[in-house]
């Protein structure tokens with residue numbers, strides 16, 4: 033199936049899209065957005081120097097129509113999600129967003145209702161636009177680099193005035209092998225310091241449920257879940273988190289979930305491999321002591 037990937041030069045995200053393209057057979061072509069070296073090898077490789085969807089629509093739809101791509105792959109990043117809808121409209125193509133799995137017979141899956149249900153689709157004919165949910169497909173290793181052919185950017189409809197980089201300290205949540213998340217049960221923003229301590233000891237990152245973010249204890253960038261970040265760490269601590277389906281939607285690929293909650297009926301225990309029923313104010317210091325003893 034003739035496939036086009038549209039993404040920035042971010043190797044991890046590109047790698048996920050390459051993995052998906054391989055399920056559909058043919059080596060993909062790519063349009064890389066913005067600057068940066070393009071890693072990996074592709075059929076044809078193009079570059080659009082802009083990353084603003086509103087300025088790219090006409091160039092991309094011209095290319096897709098001219099080259100008769102049947103499958104257009106984007107990621108669920110702000111750029112990919114913003115581009116996918118207008119692109120599908122201009123191509124008159126269907127779109128499936130936030131794809132989470134593709135089976136060997138090419139049945140495409142996406143989750144619905146905060147991951148309470150799964151919908152399955154079969155592609156009869158292209159073109160089809162897919163946005164691939166981050167962290168659901170193992171990123172392919174991209175060997176070498178590929179030179180790109182510059183495509184003309186369409187009429188400038190929007191101008192980017194300023195980009196303000198999100199303040200980040202430590203490992204980004206999406207890349208952390210250990211994530212320590214606090215929920216409303218943590219009780220205050222100051223109490224998150226104890227979670228930061230364990231995260232620091234385990235070289236991990238601190239996340240938050242929407243409950244904790246809504247309370248103003250952690251910034252929105254730390255939220256994990258359906259409307260937050262998707263993480264796939266080896267170890268995920270959920271501390272004072274009830275385990276609402278919208279939260280679990282962000283950790284479905286976490287390998288080992290350890291829950292600490294004082295309510296033994298909390299839903300998070302259904303997802304956890306290990307659980308501690310009790311007050312985190314007792315359990316977490318005990319955990320820190322055990323880690324220090326075994327350091």
Ligand SMILES: Cc1cc2nc3c(=O)[nH]c(=O)nc-3n(C[C@H](O)[C@H](O)[C@H](O)COP(=O)(O)OP(=O)(O)OC[C@H]3O[C@@H](n4cnc5c(N)ncnc54)[C@H](O)[C@@H]3O)c2cc1C
Nearest residue numbers: 215216217241242243257258259260272274278279294312
């Ligand atoms: C459209 C939509 C999208 C959403 N997206 C997200 C999302 O992306 N991420 C997300 O997280 N939520 C999301 N939510 C909200 C979600 O439904 C829950 O309301 C939220 O996850 C609850 O946060 P919480 O578990 O921290 O708080 P609560 O539900 O209030 O749970 C707190 C938990 O802490 C425990 N606890 C209390 N004190 C202690 C203590 N001392 N020691 C140990 N345990 C204690 C309690 O037993 C309880 O289980 C979304 C909701 C909607 C409708």
